[in-house]
Amino acid sequence: MTGPVLQEAAAFAPASVGNLGVGFDILGQAISAVGDTVRIRATDTPQIRIASITGSPTELPTEPERNTATVGLLGMQRELGLPFGMEVSIEKGIPIGAGMGGSAASAVAAVVAANALLDEPLEPARLFAFALAGEAEATGSMHVDNVAPSLYGGIVLSKPSLPSRVTRIPPPAGVSCVVVYPELYIETKNARSVLKDQVPLVTTVEQSYNLAGFIAGCFSGDLDLIRNSLSDVLIEPQRARLIPGFPLVKKAALAGGALGCSISGSGPSVFAWCKKDDVQRVAEDMVAAFAGEDVAARYWISPAAAEGARLVDPS
């Protein structure tokens, strides 16, 4: 392999809603309105180093072995025997610890940008594997339900124990998703530790109906079926108490016509699926409900058929 074709490249990777309410650890959706951007400049020296991290008020590791953006790049460099190094600039558009797949987006943006520097670009499946391994190593847990939609866009079903198996679920027409981020910090590890190891069989039956109905509703474009299915009876009841005001925010979303509303990833962000015409109003109602609990919140709106990661102008 020879030197890089381009000297510089940049990629944007969107945020994502992990779990999507009914698909704990297996379903995720891209949120194109917000994401991370990673710029990479090829260098003659073999080192991979982080030149800058901007946009995030929270400190992120700047050691390449610990940052989710660069761990995947180290894997690419090692496995592909790349003869060049990289200087990496990370622009965090996604709030840290929001439950919006920020670490996944940085990992995805990094490998997509690096791919543009290769003389033989890789298939998406290989980029996916590098991003996933990088994200898993850097964060200590694997968020395939964030990495997959951030790379591929739209709604993605994946299997945590065999992540190479990725299935695109067709986003129903006329549906938008709003993600509301209350400016609170929840450690993903804590959000996971509240979950019980064992769940009642009767609850899994109800949740599995909801999942199956949701998938069927996406394929058939049946919004009534989605409205009747997009309800998390398994995880949300265990995590809701970590998010101040969650019951009121959800109530506001559903009262405003949302098809469903639940926690984005491990929270504290909350998402709602809406008919396109309702989404702006629902978003504002959800923010107002948080405000009623003295919690400041921001929102982003994305079509259900959101675009995945893409190259952007590096300048």
Next chain:
Amino acid sequence: MTGPVLQEAAAFAPASVGNLGVGFDILGQAISAVGDTVRIRATDTPQIRIASITGSPTELPTEPERNTATVGLLGMQRELGLPFGMEVSIEKGIPIGAGMGGSAASAVAAVVAANALLDEPLEPARLFAFALAGEAEATGSMHVDNVAPSLYGGIVLSKPSLPSRVTRIPPPAGVSCVVVYPELYIETKNARSVLKDQVPLVTTVEQSYNLAGFIAGCFSGDLDLIRNSLSDVLIEPQRARLIPGFPLVKKAALAGGALGCSISGSGPSVFAWCKKDDVQRVAEDMVAAFAGEDVAARYWISPAAAEGARLVDPS
């Protein structure tokens, strides 16, 4: 409401595979090759009585209040104020206690036949409600995952806690299902009592991936996805020991190219999904595997797109 339009009617309702491996209590599939037939003759006296039960070596209740075929009819008569009685003949094609939805099929066949005697026939949704209530009352538990496919045909998703919600899942083209019945008797109640009330979260995640992949595979006609998803990691491991030879039978099915193989309903019947060209051979291999354990077995083959209940010539 006046007297019956016809004096006599008969209906056939197919057997069904409850659970379909990945959809415990929510998914079921019609098996058109075998079913129960119910003949009804309208009578001037208001009584509903069972004239005969044929085809079954096992005794079934002949009191109308206890037989699954007639409890639904009593409900219809009561609720619709029918001015006539019925003499009911039940021909059991489905073995009793096989896990093939026999009680559901009798209940469905009865209401479909009775419907033909009404001057204003009912919508399928109302017939479904009568059959379901009848089956539930007669058997002491509700098998919506058998009643729904037996009435509607094909593959049906339904919600036990809200059974009026029925969603047809499109059967993938080129797929057949074989059901193999080992001539053993398992009380459904016992098969249910072996199930643990609590299940590990990690198992529900894997099973929910399998369910979502299976539904997506049916909609997209992706047989590889179905092959990778049609695996019951939740219920089958708990019930398999009730069926002598099950591991060998499953192994034979998969070795013969089956897309998946699991327990039909609460067993002891075993089903396998196959490509059409493989199904006959797989069926014979499964019967041979049972025979190797000294268990006599019979099989039926049905297209995945099996027809539901239908009127037949009453003569």
